[in-house]
Amino acid sequence: MYFSVLIERMSRKGEDSLQFGGNFCYDSHYIFLVFSLVSDAFHLIGAHYYKGERMAHVALPEFEEMDPEIQEIARPILEKTGQLGEIFKLLAVRKDIYFATDGMIQGYLLKETELSYDTKESIALLISKENGCKMCVDVHKSIAKMLGMSEERIAEVLEGIDAIHTSDAEKQLLRFCVRASKKDNYKILKEEIDALKTVGYTESQIIEAVAIVGYFNYINTLSNVFALGE
Numbered sequence: 001m002y003f004s005v006l007i008e009r010m011s012r013k014g015e016d017s018l019q020f021g022g023n024f025c026y027d028s029h030y031i032f033l034v035f036s037l038v039s040d041a042f043h044l045i046g047a048h049y050y051k052g053e054r055m056a057h058v059a060l061p062e063f064e065e066m067d068p069e070i071q072e073i074a075r076p077i078l079e080k081t082g083q084l085g086e087i088f089k090l091l092a093v094r095k096d097i098y099f100a101t102d103g104m105i106q107g108y109l110l111k112e113t114e115l116s117y118d119t120k121e122s123i124a125l126l127i128s129k130e131n132g133c134k135m136c137v138d139v140h141k142s143i144a145k146m147l148g149m150s151e152e153r154i155a156e157v158l159e160g161i162d163a164i165h166t167s168d169a170e171k172q173l174l175r176f177c178v179r180a181s182k183k184d185n186y187k188i189l190k191e192e193i194d195a196l197k198t199v200g201y202t203e204s205q206i207i208e209a210v211a212i213v214g215y216f217n218y219i220n221t222l223s224n225v226f227a228l229g230e
Contacts, residue, residue, distance in 0.1 A: 057226045060089035067095045073102075086228040087135075087219070104215050110147075114205045115212075117147040122164070122174055123212045125157045127181050131220035135229030169199035173209060180213045 063074055063084065070092045074084055091098040109120060121144035128136035141154055156164040161174050173196060180188065196206050223229065 056086060056090070056228055058090070058093070060086060061092055062089075066092045067098075070095060070098055085139075087223060090222060090226060090228060101219070104211075108208060108211065109215065113208060114202070115208050117144075118149050118153060119170060119173070119209075120212055121147055121149050122153075122157045123177050123209060124216055125154070126161070126174060126178055127213055127216040128220055129158065130178055130181055131217065131224065133220040133223050135223055136216070136220055169201070172196060172199055173201060173206075176206075177209055177213050180210050181217055 063071060063078060066074060074088070074092070077084060077088070091101055109124075113120075121140060124140045125137060125144065128140060137158070141158075144154055145151070153164070161171050161178070164171060164174070176192060176196060179185065179192075193203075193206060197203070201209075
């Protein structure tokens with residue numbers, strides 16, 4: 001998942017800093033610190049050993065029970081943090097589901113694409129908040145920082161689209177994304193997509209944005225249905 005890709009980037013020998021999107025550069029120790037905090041959030045907010053908190057609705061596999069290919073990805077995470085997050089464990093129940101999900105993450109969420117990291121992580125936060133997935137919001141606040149989003153921007157996104165200091169065009173795209181996340185998204189009209197083109201977005205960028213919306217509807221649903229982080 002996100003962590004496996006970030007660890008790979010953080011493990012490059014001889015590099016003391018990391019660069020995301022060609023714009024943001026961080027000290028590697030800072031990245032490791034933030035990474036650890038994110039992993040702790042995944043693990044701790046759903047940990048069953050806290051009195052009064054309930055476990056996930058299904059049994060989550062431990063490292064020894066995972067497919068060998070997934071173990072290869074999990075091993076460096078365990079070495080760096082000592083634990084695996086609940087969403088990682090849930091997806092690891094099925095190798096095909098894990099790698100299908102990982103393909104989306106590596107293919108257009110972490111990869112440099114036509115949309116900026118700020119826009120992509122804004123979509124992540126907005127949709128996760130809209131879907132009531134607190135764990136996903138908390139985790140993506142930290143992931144957004146790793147990918148270069150400022151704390152001010154994160155706070156603005158969580159306050160709402162109107163509070164974001166950005167262009168009217170990006171606000172229009174983000175509103176469209178929230179609209180696209182709804183169950184009645186079949187009512188979206190061609191005119192709404194054309195309006196995004198009018199303010200400068202290409203069809204390719206609009207498709208990417210909606211694909212990100214679809215990913216977060218998917219991952220939020222898994223988290224919510226199986227009570228991860230409850």
